[in-house]
Amino acid sequence: MDSDGDGIGDLNGITSKLEYLKELGVTAAWLSPIFKSPMVDFGYDISDFFDIQPEYGTLEDFRNLIKKANELELKIILDFVPNHSSDENEWFKKSVKREKGYQDYYVWHDGKVNASTGVREPPTNWLQYFRGSAWEWNEERQQYYLHQFAVQQPDLNYRNPDVVAQMKRVLRYWLNEGVSGFRCDALPPLFEVLPDAEGQYPDEVVSGATDDADDRDYLTTTYIENQPETVDMVYQWRTVLDDHKRIYGGNSSVLLIETYSPAWFTMQFYGNRSVNGAHLPFNFNLITVMEKSGLSASNVQEAIDLWLQNMPAGRTANWVLGNHDKRRAASRYGAEFIDAMNMLVMILPGASVTYQGEELGMTDGWISWEDTVDPWGCNSNADIYEQYTRDPERTPFQWTNGTNAGFSTGETTWLPLAADYETINVATESAADHSHLTIYKSLIALRRSSKTLQNGSTKYAVLSDDVFVIKRSLSGANSIFYVCNFGSASITVDLSEFDKTLPSDLVLLIRSMDSIKSEGAGYASKELELAVGEALVLSSE
Template identity: 90%
Template sequence: MQPLHLSIVVCCLLALGHACQDSASVPTTAKDWWETAQFYQIYPRSFMDSDGDGIGDLNGITSKLEYLKELGVTAAWLSPIFKSPMVDFGYDISDFFDIQPEYGTLEDFRNLIRRANELDLKIILDFVPNHSSNENEWFKKSVRREKGYADYYVWHDGKVNAATGEREPPTNWLQYFRGSAWEWNEQRQQYYLHQFAVQQPDLNYRNPDVVAQMKRVLRYWLNEGVAGFRCDALPPLFEVLPDGQGQYPDEVVSGATEDAEDRDYLTTTYIENQPETVDMVYQWREVLDDHRRIHGGNSSVLLIETYSPAWFTMQFYGNRTVNGAHLPFNFNLITVMEKSGLSAANVQQAIDLWLQNMPAGRTANWVLGNHDKRRAASRYGLEHIDGMNMLVMILPGASVTYQGEELGMTDGQISWEDTVDPWGCNSNADIYEQYTRDPERTPFQWTSGSNAGFSMGPTTWLPLADDYQTVNVETESAANHSHLTIYKSLIALRRSSKTLQNGSTKYAVLNDDVFVLKRSLSGAASIVYVCNFGSAAVTVDLTEFDKSLGKDTLRLLVRSLDSAKSEG
């Protein structure tokens, strides 16, 4: 076999053997729908505006479900659509059982479910269990110490400074959005815990009534026809128990930053990753399984957000006696690169961290981005977005796409004056760019026309990204070769290939820049992924990775946008 020459930052998929379609006679292992699913995250506020107010909504999503069908995705996960003051844009929920009016009505949601069912698309909702809005009736009742609600949230008297005689917060704990995690409530005369914004008080999961209430939330939306939940912000669900005097311990200085307002200034030993959190996930899984047992139908899926170390994250899968989350989110392709940069070696490290720690018999998943992280094309470089999309589609298990990754959308430029994200707003004009999540939340780019086809109104809730006139669905759909056409080809290949659904996995770093991965299944065509993460042309001999690659024909199936190679 001739050595394979890769042009600058090229990535490609190849089929080994004369057949590019899997043989119908190849035996397959039956898998549930979610095990090889392509999940697509929609940030409702930024996906499609149907009424011209500059804010995306449910009817807008419904109008674009055929786009998702054309992409080939399995399920759409919607960031929160529940009633909210929108301090944290839906993650501060004032009513877990109703729809945010600017997004639509419950009937609009039911229409969305009906249309999704017609198209054989599944809808996943964001479940936000850690906290509510301070405008939620539960919190108002808790402030008034009403019967049944007095301990719905985490309250504390605080402590008195011996030197000054002044009352102070119970601990030095810090919130995610900068500053103290405790807020004094004058009416109740106590502090409450809020690990996010001041307007997002933490629910008290040591209260059985809270546990039961949140299970009711799950059942309510299951009855409305959703196919499962993505569970938000699991690490801080529980904090340690207070000592015999009712006091919590202070965290110690971590040394990670000198900014004393930043959450990373302290460790999070006492406020994250407690064992009770794992058990709560097991209880939620039981709710989903019971619903299916009673009502029938397909499995409902539970996806868990946790930026926790592997020893903790893997517990969410369950054990020999109990099932946990179907898919604890795998953020390694984000976190490893954030720390060390994009390289072939770091890609291998990210994959190893999951596959070498995942319990036997469980399903992997691969994530490139979300509404809390800079867009993948901005983090990895636009020249690498095809290669990274290929990677998550070729690896075993499920994949998760954040809206716009299929187009190569990049971050918008958001000024301090236009900043609305509480994380950014809680800082200042000099440092807000370190914290704001607005750049990755700019409106979706449908066309090169007015407001990128997102809204017919005069303005949009966030400014558009600068590249919308060239990076959009309309333009890329019309092109013979674009990020979008590549993405569609990847999903089509994945859905049709028994090798990608059931095959074994082998991968390696060939040199400083080149990463190669092979999926193989007896009796079917093997699929080989080759990517150059460097900035210079390189020639590699794939037989150094796998000698069988020199014994048969390699046919190019999918190539990156920058590749000059011919398919076929």
């Protein structure tokens, strides 16, 4: 929400809409980076980790946001960006000049001299996320620096104890300002392998995943991602949060980790018997599995298995449908399945994570090459930018069907609006008897009231190839069922094939948008008819 008419969302705008989050039933809000930044990568290039980006507001505005959130019993979680800073950060400027204490704040290297041409070249063939070499020559320092993201985002050197200590200061500073935790950005590349005895790093090998030699996927990432030191660093950050609570009291703070790593690595972030790690390493399986193979009942089961069968005992699961880096859930899964997917993450055990707009069924906006601002897209060209740009999922939030979807009173917004804002918006859906938004609210209300969903056991299966079923059960309480037809044709299923103890009728609690069934009515468990995309939440009583 934009409070001052410049077309850009800001802290005061967020503060003015906190009641909406409270009404939804949301308990915590994670903000994308709000720190001072040249905005090359929309706040993920931080020039001052201890101050607020002026176009978002002031430190006083942030304190007012925290105050209002506390009054509403909402938690505010900040985006912690530990891997890199902006090249306009004072730390980097001092490192370029080799000032004492900052010489090795970043990952520097002399590079290699080509034996044939005599020309100095980057140390390795490593590639950045935003296309092209991960090394950039700095003329003043006469060395290359590593940047796994944009050229303006040099990687911090976590093998330097001063860097480790500095970033812990950042965490403590914002904890003292009243935040309730951090989402840690881009953890896989935090460490790269140590150089050999001659100070050289190894080249990555060609992966075979793509023929595009500028795409990061062209090479493996064996040496630049998922190093064991990264896991230990997360354990150290958890200690910072726990120590703060021990010293100052109050509620515990939460540590969330962004990693698209394989399960064997991701699960280590939870910690072990001797040390606590992140509360929630984000679970992107419902994104990544579908990206490879499409949405189906069997792929939903695979995504759930990958987490629940690998998660350490005693830890909390979590479920993510989308974020600012992936096309909107309703566009990826199909608009007819957005209710089914929202139901899925609410019925499964653990925490659900909602990217803004998923509760409305918001879809991607179309962004022209001329309007593209994401560096990932801008580093390509007009022919291929749509493969890379993340702008479509970042279009302004849709509050009303009025000017600028109620997001801003300005003449324009920082990105063009998605085309469907006149029908997909908070005001329209709030006024409707049955909408994506009312379904979402019903799901959260059920989670809050149902001991079965809070503490019950979980059983799930695929029926008749296309139907996915979940049963949540708890002794002495009603069982809760989720059923969805992910196929392309209507189907009648016998749920007793899944659970022989089912009663003959199940009571419908919540239905997807296009379902013509009636809440409160009973439906035969042995002959349950499901239309394409129809999803239901039912109770044993």
